Amino acid sequence: MEKFKNLSVEEFLARTSSSSPTPGGGTASAMMGALGASLIRMVAELTVGKKKYEGVWEEMKKHSGELQEVLLELEGLMDKDAEAFDKVMAAFSMPKEREEEKEARRRAIQDAFKLATEVPLKTARAALRALEIAPEIAEKGNKNSISDVGVGVLACKSAVEGALLNVKINTPSIKDEEFRERAEREAEEIGRRAEELFKITMEIVNSELGG
Numbered sequence: 686m687e688k689f690k691n692l693s694v695e696e697f698l699a700r701t702s703s704s705s706p707t708p709g710g711g712t713a714s715a716m717m718g719a720l721g722a723s724l725i726r727m728v729a730e731l732t733v734g735k736k737k738y739e740g741v742w743e744e745m746k747k748h749s750g751e752l753q754e755v756l757l758e759l760e761g762l763m764d765k766d767a768e769a770f771d772k773v774m775a776a777f778s779m780p781k782e783r784e785e786e787k788e789a790r791r792r793a794i795q796d797a798f799k800l801a802t803e804v805p806l807k808t809a810r811a812a813l814r815a816l817e818i819a820p821e822i823a824e825k826g827n828k829n830s831i832s833d834v835g836v837g838v839l840a841c842k843s844a845v846e847g848a849l850l851n852v853k854i855n856t857p858s859i860k861d862e863e864f865r866e867r868a869e870r871e872a873e874e875i876g877r878r879a880e881e882l883f884k885i886t887m888e889i890v891n892s893e894l895g896g
Contacts, residue, residue, distance in 0.1 A: 689716070689763045706774075711766030711805050714847030718812035719759035721840030724833050725819050726752035732827040741825045748818050755815050759844075762808045766851070769804045772797040798858045802868050805851035809875045812844035816882040823889040835890040838883055845879040 689697060689708055697716075701708050729749040732738045738745070776793035780786045816838060823834045852872045859865045 689767070690760045707767035707770055708763070709767070709770065710847055711770070711808065711851040712763045714805065714812075714844045714851070715759045715762040715766060715808045717840045717847065718808060718815065718844030719756045719763070721812065721837040721842075721844060722752045722756040722759065722815040724837030724840065725815055725822055726756065728822050728826045728830045728834050728837070731830050732822075732825075735827060738825070738827060744821070745826060748822060751818060752815060755811050758811045759808065762804060762811065765804050766808065769797070769801040773801050794858075795860055798855050799861070799864060802852050802855045802859065802864075805848040805855075806868060806871060806875075808848035809845045809852070809872065809879075812841045812848065813875055813879050813882075815841045816845070816879055816886070819886045820882065820889060823886050823893075828893055831890055831893045835887060835894075838886045838890075842879055842883045845875060849876050 689712060692700070697708070701713060726749050729745040729752065732745045733742050733749070773794070776790065776797040779790040779793055781790050819834060819838045819841070823831065823838075826834065849872045852868060856865050856868055859868075
């Protein structure tokens with residue numbers, strides 16, 4: 686399977702806007718998160734080496750490495766989300782004539798819906814990690830690029846919210862009550878924390894911009 690990250694921007698947008706169900710919202714959410722993490726990382730990189738910010742170089746290097754890990758994970762989740770959707774479709778296409786076929790199909794559908802819930806949860810967790818780093822970069826990083834931190838957290842917040850929409854659309858189909866409740870509970874916690882971190886960072890950004 687061709688990796689979405691290897692497509693040109695033009696090719697990716699063309700596929701997303703086509704009649705094909707993949708790449709869809711889950712893949713787009715992962716891509717937004719990767720883009721957001723990249724922008725926040727860029728500000729850390731633009732801080733290192735600037736004499737004015739010498740006191741925070743090591744801290745910025747550490748955050749840059751952490752954000753690189755986040756964006757690489759999100760790159761991979763772009764494909765994993767589409768693969769999870771394909772597994773759901775494949776499960777529904779399984780034969781259902783005999784009783785054992787029906788049972789195998791039922792199990793496959795449930796497993797596929799669980800995977801299609803776990804993948805966007807991973808996307809939301811990863812984007813949240815970028816949001817957790819962002820306040821320090823906004824506060825201590827290169828002020829000439831403060832607006833880029835703002836754009837980065839906007840993208841990461843959208844990534845979290847988009848990923849959690851994909852959790853919400855899949856959990857009602859999951860029969861495993863314990864799994865479903867755990868996923869819904871985590872989704873709610875991630876969403877709440879992402880909103881808090883977004884507000885904290887944007888207050889710093891807007892303060893620096895005089896707004």
